[in-house]
Amino acid sequence: MSDFSMEQIDAYLAKGLKDRWHMVCPSRFVGDRAVSLRRLGYKLALWREPANGKVHCLEDHCPHRGAPLSMGFVLGDRLGCAYHGVEVDCRGTVTRVPGSPGCKLEGAKAARAFHVEEQAGMIFIYNASQEVDAPPPLRLPEYLNSDEWSHFPCYVEWGNDYRYVADNVMDPMHGAFLHKQSHTMSEGASQAEFAIRDLEQGFVFEKTGQKNVNFDWTELIDDGTAMWHRLEIPYPKTGGPGGNFTIIGMYTPISRELCAVVFWRCRKVSGWQRDTWRFLYKNRLEARHWQVLEQDRIALENMELDAWDREFLYQHDMGIVRQRRYLRRLAAEQMAAAQG
Structure with missing residues (x-):
């Protein structure tokens, strides 16, 4: 990291790491018509092929004059620019220039294309540092792709740097204060000692003397292709079948002030228990979970952009320090x- 200043590294991180899969939006955001979204320092055009439902993503910039491709029309795996009709396929190649057939733009790979995956109710793109024909597979955790688990995605857009969300999740102690009125986080000590436990693909930041009581630990996983947090909230029996409530979190920059x-809210249930859990969640629990998220949103959105520069960290913040150092090291690399 010595070759780059902290300001340079943080400016790089503000747009998200390269060579990782990043969540973009819920599947329901993208239909047959193209939509425009800002993510990861890009303005993106996403659309779904009417014939097979496959989602594609290009930078929302026509290579001819820079008009938004998202304003145009869907032609299967191509977009036609509304400005002059230039057609660009999902690989970024210009396939047709109606106003000047045979010109040098035809056949040129002139637009930036992104590899897309759709899993667990969300759309992901691979933020490659350089063009790749085939990215590494997106391997989400078992909680999101196993028949033994049921999950609900909860998507929000918050008015703060995405790294504030990552810090918040890597801070189990805030649950005993900010969320102390929650039906699931009212128990447990308001004082604790923490330790870091290394994993093969990340680390766990956990309370040393308390487990299965409150929000007692957070796990950061980075398998080299995607990154996420996992945590558990203990649930009483009145919360229905499935044991502890598992949460998987991912966060993507839209801008420096929006993310x-x-x-994903997950429980290990199958058969009739799955139906019971899903009914109970939609009818009793979901509103309570939104209330907890709203507490986080208000706290994070009202933090100043330079809050990091005026911190006085202590023992409870070791996980945040470890996480920030890890991300900055990856960015510097x-x-x-x-x-070169």
Whole structure:
């Protein structure tokens, strides 16, 4: 990291890491008509092929004059620009220039294309540092792709830097204060000692003397292709079948002051228990979970953009420090690789 200033590294991180899959939006956001979204420092055009439902993503910039491709029309795996009719396929290649057939723009790979996956009710793109024909597979955790688990995605857009959300999740102690009125977080000590436990693909930040009482630990996982947090909220029997309530979180920058956030709420249930849990969640629990998220949103959105520069961290913040150092190290490595 010595070759780059902290300001350079943080500016790089503000747009998200490269060579990782990033959540973009819920599947329901993208239909047969193209939509425009800002993510990861790009303005993106996403659309769904009418014939097969496959989602595609290009930078929302026509290579001819820069008009938004999202304003145009869907032609299967291509977009036609509304400005002059230039057609660009999902690989970024210009396939047709109606106003000047045979011109040098036809056949040129002139638009930036992104690999897309759709899983667990969400759309993901691979933020490649350089063009790749085939990205590594997106491997979400078992809680989101196993028949033994049921999950609900909870998507929000918050008015703060996405890293504030990551810090918030890597801070189990705030649950005993900010969320102390919650039906699931009212128990447990308001004082604790924490420790860091290394994993093969990340680490756990956990209370040393308390478990299965409150929001007692957070796990950061980075398998080299995607990154997420996992935590558990203990549930009373009145909360229905499935044991502890597992949350998987991913966060994507929209701008320095806006981010896309998804928390999947998961429980290990199958058969009749799955039906019971899903009914109970939609009818009793979901509103309570939104109340908890609203507490987080208000706190984070009202923090100043330079809050990091005026911190006085203590023992409860070891996980945040470890996480920030990890992200900055990855950013510095990627910046150095880009320089050759």
